[in-house]
Amino acid sequence: MDWTASIQGLIGGGFVGLSAVFLMATLGRVAGISGILAGLFLDKPNRDELGWRLMFLLGLVSGPVLLMLVGGVGNVADSSQAVIGAPSGEVPLMLVAGLLVGIGTGVGSGCTSGHGVCGLARLSQRSLVATLVFLLTAMVVVFLTRHVIGGAP
Amino acid sequence: MKAFFGYIAGLLFGVGLGLGGMTDPARVLGFLDIFGAWDPTLLFVLGGAVITTFIGYRVVLRQAKPLWGNSFRLPTRHDLDGKLVVGAALFGVGWGLSGYCPGPAFASISNPSYPLIAMLLAMIAGWWVARRSSFVQRAQPSNP
Numbered sequence: 678m679d680w681t682a683s684i685q686g687l688i689g690g691g692f693v694g695l696s697a698v699f700l701m702a703t704l705g706r707v708a709g710i711s712g713i714l715a716g717l718f719l720d721k722p723n724r725d726e727l728g729w730r731l732m733f734l735l736g737l738v739s740g741p742v743l744l745m746l747v748g749g750v751g752n753v754a755d756s757s758q759a760v761i762g763a764p765s766g767e768v769p770l771m772l773v774a775g776l777l778v779g780i781g782t783g784v785g786s787g788c789t790s791g792h793g794v795c796g797l798a799r800l801s802q803r804s805l806v807a808t809l810v811f812l813l814t815a816m817v818v819v820f821l822t823r824h825v826i827g828g829a830p
Numbered sequence: 831m832k833a834f835f836g837y838i839a840g841l842l843f844g845v846g847l848g849l850g851g852m853t854d855p856a857r858v859l860g861f862l863d864i865f866g867a868w869d870p871t872l873l874f875v876l877g878g879a880v881i882t883t884f885i886g887y888r889v890v891l892r893q894a895k896p897l898w899g900n901s902f903r904l905p906t907r908h909d910l911d912g913k914l915v916v917g918a919a920l921f922g923v924g925w926g927l928s929g930y931c932p933g934p935a936f937a938s939i940s941n942p943s944y945p946l947i948a949m950l951l952a953m954i955a956g957w958w959v960a961r962r963s964s965f966v967q968r969a970q971p972s973n974p
Contacts, residue, residue, distance in 0.1 A: 679871075682851060686871040689850025690878020696842035697879070698886025703835035705896030705903050708843065710933040715957040729836030736837040738939045740844015741853050745940075752851030754860060754869065761938045762854025764945035765929045771949040775935075777924030778949075779956015782932060784963070785917020786905075789931040790843075792918070793876060798883035799904070806910055807918040812862075814922025819862040822927070 685752050697795050704729060709791025710737075711782035781811070831898055844937045850875035853938050855929025862926055917960075 697708040706713075717730035741760045744750050751760040764771060782788040785807055787796065792811075796804020851857040851871050860869030895901055925931050928949060930938075935949050 679869075682857075682869075682871045683874045686850045686874035687878040689846045689848070689852070690875040690880075691882050692842050692846030692849060693875065693879040694846075694882025694886060696839045696846060697883045698890055699842060700835070700839040701887060701896065701902065702890045702893075703839070703897045704832060705899045705901060707904065708839060710843075710931075710936070711957070714932060714936060715954075715961075718954050719958055719961060725832070729832040732833040732836040733840035733843075734936060736840020736842075737844040737847075737933065737937045738840075740841050740846070741848035741937055742940045743841070743845060744848040750849060752849060752857070752871070753854040754851065754856040760848045760853060761941040762856050764943055764949065765855040765859060766927070766945060768944050768948045771928055771930075771945040772952045774924040774928035774930065775949040775952025776956045776959070777920050777927070778930065778932065778935075779924075779953040779958075780960050781917045781919070781921025781924060781956070783917070783957045783960020784913050785921055786914065788921060788933070789876075789925075790933050794879045794883055795887075796905075797880045798887055801905065801908075803905070803907060803910060803914055807914055810915055810918035811922035811925060814919045815862045815926035816864055818923050818926025819859055820865055823863055824865055 681757070682752055682754075685750075689752070693790070693794060694798075697790075697798070700733075707791055707795045709787050709795060711779075711788040712786075712791055715783060785811075835898060843933065846875075846879070847934050847937050850878075852934045855934075857929075858925075858931075858934070859929040862929075 700706050700708045713730050713733055717727060717734060744760045751758050753759040753762040787807060792804040792807040797808060847853050852875055857869055857871050861872035891902060930949055932953060938946055
């Protein structure tokens with residue numbers, strides 16, 4: 678087992694948690710990425726709301742950029758120097774996957790951050806169920822694509 | 831001020847995803863591949879995030895209101911319903927196909943590629959579809 682990756686993962690998770698706590702302490706909001714960004718792109722224009730959501734997105738994008746500038750703190754599986762890994766498939770697969778992620782997190786009111794991090798931390802029963810369902814479904818899909826059908830990366 | 835707080839929250843989130851290796855779909859898929867060469871990194875990221883948030887929320891939610899705003903906006907629903915489960919399952923399929931959930935996908939924009947752009951645009955389209963679908967209208971209040 679790669680302990681460096683795991684320990685760095687634990688520290689990274691700590692930063693994600695700090696982000697969630699900070700957003701709750703300052704703006705009183707749950708740090709759910711799908712909710713924040715769906716609101717940014719699809720809500721009726723409202724400067725007060727869109728401003729912080731847009732800045733959240735800019736911060737989200739600049740986080741990995743900051744790590745690249747610092748250097749040596751990446752955690753990509755096959756290159757610990759890199760911060761951002763390559764997509765695992767081509768455009769058609771990503772179009773299907775993106776649509777499913779969008780519809781699923783929209784209908785299910787949350788993703789890995791909203792349900793998986795903030796919801797579990799609040800001991801929400803809804804979030805526990807959602808997290809178990811998306812984890813298990815994703816594991817089944819990876820099992821099918823990698824070990825049954827084959828060919829997937 | 832709201833914009834500044836939003837930026838700092840996003841920055842912490844992006845740094846955490848990068849440090850944790852979550853901006854690499856191979857790491858995420860490696861975690862989901864429990865019958866292959868299993869990669870536990872995601873479990874450490876999720877664990878670190880949940881523990882930090884659990885402790886932090888305990889302190890923060892004891893206050894009367896957030897620093898900037900009148901009240902904490904927390905989800906109020908407690909019932910389990912079909913939409914929650916079906917939505918989570920659809921999300922799981924997309925996540926398992928790509929290794930991207932929304933945060934890491936958007937956090938990867940500084941290293942653009944056609945597949946990543948396709949993923950992001952399709953995700954936004956998916957959010958739009960979810961809001962348009964009449965059967966989810968009630969689940970999508972304008973201020974969640």
